[in-house]
Amino acid sequence: MHIRTVGLKGLKTPIRVKEKNGGLQNTIATISMQAQLCEGNHENCVAAFTSILDDYLGEFSVASFSSILPRLQKDLQATSVRLEMTFPYFIDKKAPVSDTHSLMEYECTFSGGIGDDDGFILSVSAPVTTLCPCSKEISSGGAHNQRGEVTLNVKFKNFVWVEDLIEIIEQSASCEVYALLKRPDEKYVTEKAFNNPMFVEDVVRKVALLSLEHPDITWFSAGVESFESIHKHSAYAYVDSDEVR
Amino acid sequence: MHIRTVGLKGLKTPIRVKEKNGGLQNTIATISMQAQLCEGNHENCVAAFTSILDDYLGEFSVASFSSILPRLQKDLQATSVRLEMTFPYFIDKKAPVSDTHSLMEYECTFSGGIGDDDGFILSVSAPVTTLCPCSKEISSGGAHNQRGEVTLNVKFKNFVWVEDLIEIIEQSASCEVYALLKRPDEKYVTEKAFNNPMFVEDVVRKVALLSLEHPDITWFSAGVESFESIHKHSAYAYVDSDEVR
Amino acid sequence: MHIRTVGLKGLKTPIRVKEKNGGLQNTIATISMQAQLCEGNHENCVAAFTSILDDYLGEFSVASFSSILPRLQKDLQATSVRLEMTFPYFIDKKAPVSDTHSLMEYECTFSGGIGDDDGFILSVSAPVTTLCPCSKEISSGGAHNQRGEVTLNVKFKNFVWVEDLIEIIEQSASCEVYALLKRPDEKYVTEKAFNNPMFVEDVVRKVALLSLEHPDITWFSAGVESFESIHKHSAYAYVDSDEVR
Amino acid sequence: MHIRTVGLKGLKTPIRVKEKNGGLQNTIATISMQAQLCEGNHENCVAAFTSILDDYLGEFSVASFSSILPRLQKDLQATSVRLEMTFPYFIDKKAPVSDTHSLMEYECTFSGGIGDDDGFILSVSAPVTTLCPCSKEISSGGAHNQRGEVTLNVKFKNFVWVEDLIEIIEQSASCEVYALLKRPDEKYVTEKAFNNPMFVEDVVRKVALLSLEHPDITWFSAGVESFESIHKHSAYAYVDSDEVR
Numbered sequence: 015m016h017i018r019t020v021g022l023k024g025l026k027t028p029i030r031v032k033e034k035n036g037g038l039q040n041t042i043a044t045i046s047m048q049a050q051l052c053e054g055n056h057e058n059c060v061a062a063f064t065s066i067l068d069d070y071l072g073e074f075s076v077a078s079f080s081s082i083l084p085r086l087q088k089d090l091q092a093t094s095v096r097l098e099m100t101f102p103y104f105i106d107k108k109a110p111v112s113d114t115h116s117l118m119e120y121e122c123t124f125s126g127g128i129g130d131d132d133g134f135i136l137s138v139s140a141p142v143t144t145l146c147p148c149s150k151e152i153s154s155g156g157a158h159n160q161r162g163e164v165t166l167n168v169k170f171k172n173f174v175w176v177e178d179l180i181e182i183i184e185q186s187a188s189c190e191v192y193a194l195l196k197r198p199d200e201k202y203v204t205e206k207a208f209n210n211p212m213f214v215e216d217v218v219r220k221v222a223l224l225s226l227e228h229p230d231i232t233w234f235s236a237g238v239e240s241f242e243s244i245h246k247h248s249a250y251a252y253v254d255s256d257e258v259r
Numbered sequence: 260m261h262i263r264t265v266g267l268k269g270l271k272t273p274i275r276v277k278e279k280n281g282g283l284q285n286t287i288a289t290i291s292m293q294a295q296l297c298e299g300n301h302e303n304c305v306a307a308f309t310s311i312l313d314d315y316l317g318e319f320s321v322a323s324f325s326s327i328l329p330r331l332q333k334d335l336q337a338t339s340v341r342l343e344m345t346f347p348y349f350i351d352k353k354a355p356v357s358d359t360h361s362l363m364e365y366e367c368t369f370s371g372g373i374g375d376d377d378g379f380i381l382s383v384s385a386p387v388t389t390l391c392p393c394s395k396e397i398s399s400g401g402a403h404n405q406r407g408e409v410t411l412n413v414k415f416k417n418f419v420w421v422e423d424l425i426e427i428i429e430q431s432a433s434c435e436v437y438a439l440l441k442r443p444d445e446k447y448v449t450e451k452a453f454n455n456p457m458f459v460e461d462v463v464r465k466v467a468l469l470s471l472e473h474p475d476i477t478w479f480s481a482g483v484e485s486f487e488s489i490h491k492h493s494a495y496a497y498v499d500s501d502e503v504r
Numbered sequence: 505m506h507i508r509t510v511g512l513k514g515l516k517t518p519i520r521v522k523e524k525n526g527g528l529q530n531t532i533a534t535i536s537m538q539a540q541l542c543e544g545n546h547e548n549c550v551a552a553f554t555s556i557l558d559d560y561l562g563e564f565s566v567a568s569f570s571s572i573l574p575r576l577q578k579d580l581q582a583t584s585v586r587l588e589m590t591f592p593y594f595i596d597k598k599a600p601v602s603d604t605h606s607l608m609e610y611e612c613t614f615s616g617g618i619g620d621d622d623g624f625i626l627s628v629s630a631p632v633t634t635l636c637p638c639s640k641e642i643s644s645g646g647a648h649n650q651r652g653e654v655t656l657n658v659k660f661k662n663f664v665w666v667e668d669l670i671e672i673i674e675q676s677a678s679c680e681v682y683a684l685l686k687r688p689d690e691k692y693v694t695e696k697a698f699n700n701p702m703f704v705e706d707v708v709r710k711v712a713l714l715s716l717e718h719p720d721i722t723w724f725s726a727g728v729e730s731f732e733s734i735h736k737h738s739a740y741a742y743v744d745s746d747e748v749r
Numbered sequence: 750m751h752i753r754t755v756g757l758k759g760l761k762t763p764i765r766v767k768e769k770n771g772g773l774q775n776t777i778a779t780i781s782m783q784a785q786l787c788e789g790n791h792e793n794c795v796a797a798f799t800s801i802l803d804d805y806l807g808e809f810s811v812a813s814f815s816s817i818l819p820r821l822q823k824d825l826q827a828t829s830v831r832l833e834m835t836f837p838y839f840i841d842k843k844a845p846v847s848d849t850h851s852l853m854e855y856e857c858t859f860s861g862g863i864g865d866d867d868g869f870i871l872s873v874s875a876p877v878t879t880l881c882p883c884s885k886e887i888s889s890g891g892a893h894n895q896r897g898e899v900t901l902n903v904k905f906k907n908f909v910w911v912e913d914l915i916e917i918i919e920q921s922a923s924c925e926v927y928a929l930l931k932r933p934d935e936k937y938v939t940e941k942a943f944n945n946p947m948f949v950e951d952v953v954r955k956v957a958l959l960s961l962e963h964p965d966i967t968w969f970s971a972g973v974e975s976f977e978s979i980h981k982h983s984a985y986a987y988v989d990s991d992e993v994r
Contacts, residue, residue, distance in 0.1 A: 019704070019705040019708070019741040019742065019743070020705075021704070021705075021739065021740035021741050021742070022737050022738065022739060022740060023729055023737060023738040023739075023740040024736075024737045024738050025736075025737040026736075026737075046740065048740065048741075048742065130747075214509070214511070215509040215510075215511075218509070239513055246514075246515075246516075247512050247513060247514045247515040247516075248512065248513040248514050249511065249512060249513075250511035250512060250513040250536065250538065251509040251511050251538075252509065252511070252538065253509070257620075
């Protein structure tokens with residue numbers, strides 16, 4: 015058995031990520047890396063990895079993977095390399111009525127490999143509001159609702175932006191979530207959710223439909239966890255493109 | 260500086276905890292312990308601690324601390340000892356309409372010291388529903404609501420049960436939370452929360468009032484975190500008995 | 505798109521798990537469940553699920569899945585069902601020299617499905633000591649070492665016990681880990697680790713070899729994370745049976 | 750009981766923090782805030798808070814608290830305000846022999862109040878290596894060692910920098926920890942730790958001594974948790990300036 019793995023996990027480092035609008039965003043990535051080596055030793059590999067990575071951290075994007083992975087593979091003399099970076103990503107959102115600006119945080123993961131385990135996956139997690147259709151239907155007033163979290167993972171043929179996946183997610187729930195809302199905004203989001211009741215499986219189905227329609231997404235999986243306000247556990251639904259095609 | 264501390268953190272062990280109704284409940288405690296020693300060495304202390312603890316784990320209660328702490332102090336020749344145990348605790352709850360039984364999980368902490376840092380604190384965390392009064396008032400239908408978590412910490416003169424603190428917490432929110440609800444129960448909890456809107460500061464004030472009225476509670480602090488369904492952050496309120504007397 | 509999922513996540517409940525030695529161990533499981541339904545509604549499904557589960561929690565084992573899954577599938581009229589239970593599991597270990605007994609905690613997961621996503625996976629995570637061969641070789645005294653965590657996931661033809669996987673893991677590292685050690689034990693484990701230096705990829709290779717040799721294991725994957733004492737990040741290695749056969 | 754709290758928890762936002770060397774560092778803060786109000790309503794308060802905070806996030810430092818808190822108090826018409834910000838902070842470290850540069854991550858908290866609960870606390874957590882004196886003494890080779898985490902909280906009369914607290918912590922353990930080490934560095938840190946064995950209480954005592962000697966620190970508390978390589982639990986020691994003066 016010729017296993018010669020070099021791997022690290024949980025390395026944090028500041029990076030700057032390209033935004034869809036052309037800007038550069040400062041954030042902090044948690045990195046894991048694995049390489050299957052032909053030969054070589056540990057110490058040089060981690061140093062080589064870190065040194066290569068340094069060349070890209072100042073202006074990182076999904077596209078960086080297509081040049082960083084072959085370089086890692088060559089310099090490490092590796093049969094395969096896998097790299098994963100998770101980071102918070104902020105978007106300037108306008109409140110729906112008052113237009114008040116605030117920064118909303120999302121969690122993104124870039125995950126790519128070359129060699130045995132190739133392919134690139136872009137993942138985004140975003141909070142949403144879910145409002146229970148059953149609770150609304152049977153109750154004389156109100157309906158239980160709660161924060162949920164949608165995670166969407168995609169493969170694509172042409173580059174897809176983090177912003178595109180967030181848009182898919184936020185169109186798919188009872189209402190989207192904001193960092194700052196004024197009084198008229200709170201009225202708007204309350205009523206929007208109340209008029210748009212969805213179970214977790216409704217949310218996951220909507221995410222799936224929008225992902226299927228997207229011209230560049232070639233594979234996806236989506237999970238929705240709803241932190242039920244009437245229970246201590248979550249409601250959960252999952253779907254991937256293998257199930258729906 | 261004569262610091263001779265023996266301490267451990269994160270030790271997990273099965274225990275059986277006395278229930279208010281006379282039963283014994285199997286659960287798993289995460290234990291931390293600290294002792295200030297006059298003399299002695301590490302190894303013997305941790306062994307002594309574990310061996311003493313073993314005598315109590317089969318039938319543990321708040322009362323166990325008043326015999327375990329002096330024994331630890333004496334055997335370890337310690338000037339002070341501090342012991343903390345956190346464990347999940349289950350209560351058989353009946354759904355409000357259908358009477359369906361289910362086990363609901365709460366988190367409890369027993370924390371006590373002898374010597375410099377004496378006194379015993381009983382803590383319970385319980386999930387609740389909070390429904391926003393402002394959202395209800397301004398919206399044409401519905402109101403945002405969400406799961407919240409209330410933590411109540413108390414000192415007392417006569418023993419207070421975990422069950423007593425859970426009762427205080429569950430009376431203080433828009434609605435209590437259940438592990439299992441059938442259709443008529445879901446209607447009930449939805450309507451109860453809708454008719455009982457409370458901000459986090461309303462919940463904390465109610466917990467404070469009930470704690471002040473309790474004949475055996477001599478000190479308390481309470482925190483309420485509400486996992487807002489319209490935001491990614493939480494609303495939070497805190498009060499302790501020093502502030503309200 | 506006909507997605508009708510019923511799912512829940514993060515439900516905690518007390519269970520009793522069968523031990524290899526014939527005993528029954530009280531512990532607390534965190535449960536997630538997913539079903540793809542032909543028809544039916546939410547409320548009844550979760551209630552049905554909970555009610556079926558209740559019949560098994562008093563004496564749970566790997567074997568329970570082969571009767572619980574078909575029953576869930578039938579009662580829920582589901583095309584597929586997936587169930588996952590994670591729980592701490594304690595084993596009475598003897599210290600290597602003094603024979604002192606103590607309870608050591610491991611984390612186990614039973615994960616099984618019926619329908620589209622069938623098959624059962626048994627997973628165990630166990631802490632170990634790893635001691636760096638490179639550090640030992642180049643240093644005039646000592647060698648950096650640290651706690652590591654090994655996770656082994658297996659499929660099997662005849663039932664394999666949690667105890668069997670723990671045995672594989674604990675034979676595969678620089679040294680195994682204990683809840684309580686006396687002075688002569690501490691000398692033993694220090695020297696054993698020092699005489700048995702292993703990188704994470706050495707540990708993962710040993711786990712793989714022992715899993716390949718096991719007559720009942722038909723598939724496995726293993727990951728080793730070492731919480732490096734000289735870094736803030738972890739060293740990590742992974743292998744599965746597809747890579748080594 | 751006149752409790753009118755406005756509070757939030759878990760709000761994430763990008764900030765730029767002043768470095769001791771004059772630079773500005775981009776990082777991401779997790780913010781909690783609490784205010785006791787005379788009058789006013791929720792919505793305006795959170796908006797006011799966010800708007801005030803925005804003026805400072807571009808160039809934040811310990812000093813910002815002395816202007817942000819009075820402004821919050823005045824604008825919110827609050828009797829007291831409490832603000833807490835936790836963020837990762839990176840320092841460019843040189844490896845001890847090869848001088849290789851790498852960014853090392855620390856966790857910092859700024860916590861300050863005005864009104865009933867005034868005073869400012871600066872906190873830093875840093876990873877270190879601890880090597881067990883007992884294990885070294887009794888063993889024929891090696892000694893168990895592991896990553897530990899030291900948390901130092903201080904009050905001061907003249908501003909103290911995060912960098913100053915990191916320096917105190919990293920001088921107080923068996924060895925400091927790095928993000929990147931080459932072969933000669935690994936030899937150096939292994940030998941340094943082996944020649945410098947310390948129990949957690951030795952580390953906490955050293956941190957306490959250096960904090961007492963610091964001319965600007967007026968109060969401190971320090972905790973050391975050592976993730977024992979031979980156990981699944983941690984060794985832990987704690988001290989504060991009230992105990993040692």
